[in-house]
Amino acid sequence: MSSIVDLVTATIAPAIQAPYELVDVEYGKMGGDYVLSIFIDKEGGISLQDTADLSEVISPLLDTIHPDPFPEQYMLEVTSPGLERPLKSADAVAQAVGKYIHVKLYQAIDKIKVFEGTLMSFDGTDLVMEYMDKTRKKEVTIPYSTVAKARLAVKI
Numbered sequence: 001m002s003s004i005v006d007l008v009t010a011t012i013a014p015a016i017q018a019p020y021e022l023v024d025v026e027y028g029k030m031g032g033d034y035v036l037s038i039f040i041d042k043e044g045g046i047s048l049q050d051t052a053d054l055s056e057v058i059s060p061l062l063d064t065i066h067p068d069p070f071p072e073q074y075m076l077e078v079t080s081p082g083l084e085r086p087l088k089s090a091d092a093v094a095q096a097v098g099k100y101i102h103v104k105l106y107q108a109i110d111k112i113k114v115f116e117g118t119l120m121s122f123d124g125t126d127l128v129m130e131y132m133d134k135t136r137k138k139e140v141t142i143p144y145s146t147v148a149k150a151r152l153a154v155k156i
Contacts, residue, residue: 003027004069008036011065012058019043020054023081024088027074034074036062039081046080054078087150093122102153103129107146115140116153 004027016022024039040046040054055078062076087093087101102116109115117131120139127142127150 004036007065007069008038008062011061012038015057015061016040016054020046020050023092024086034070034072035077036070036074037077037079039079039085041081041085051078051080083152083154085152087152090122090124090144093119093127093144093147093150094124096150096152097122100153100155101129102151103127103142103147104149105142105146106148109140109142109146112140115142 005025008027009022009025012025013022019042021041022038023041024037026035026037026039028035038054038058040050042050055076058078059076084102087096097119099119100117101119103114105113105115107113115129115131117129120128120130122128122144125144127144127147128139129142130137130139132138
């Protein structure tokens with residue numbers, strides 16, 4: 001059985017045309033409400049007008065999914081992934097080369113499971129990151145297969 005996220009992604013992905021990019025779809029309970037969050041980005045960022053226009057495209061598409069996959073009423077939220085955008089695919093990681101990222105691993109490397117630093121390179125198999133270990137810059141090679149989660153990060 002497909003999940004709601006898979007069904008929604010398959011239904012709306014073809015309608016999200018350039019310059020827009022479908023980044024992520026999440027469905028879950030926030031407070032007492034079910035919320036379907038659709039994260040969309042474009043070069044230069046998303047405006048409120050963009051989210052309004054995209055909501056008008058996406059909403060009727062969701063009504064075409066039969067049988068209705070939503071067990072309860074839900075709120076549709078079309079939003080930007082923001083500054084800490086998730087890097088959900090190898091392509092997304094490849095586009096983040098040169099940027100400051102946060103990576104969580106399934107398996108620790110040198111007893112470290114979370115790295116934050118600049119993504120120096122990515123060849124589809126390994127990420128090379130430069131990070132600060134106290135006051136020293138260090139480089140680490142992380143096999144992509146060990147990455148649990150990766151996202152852009154804001155350097156503070």
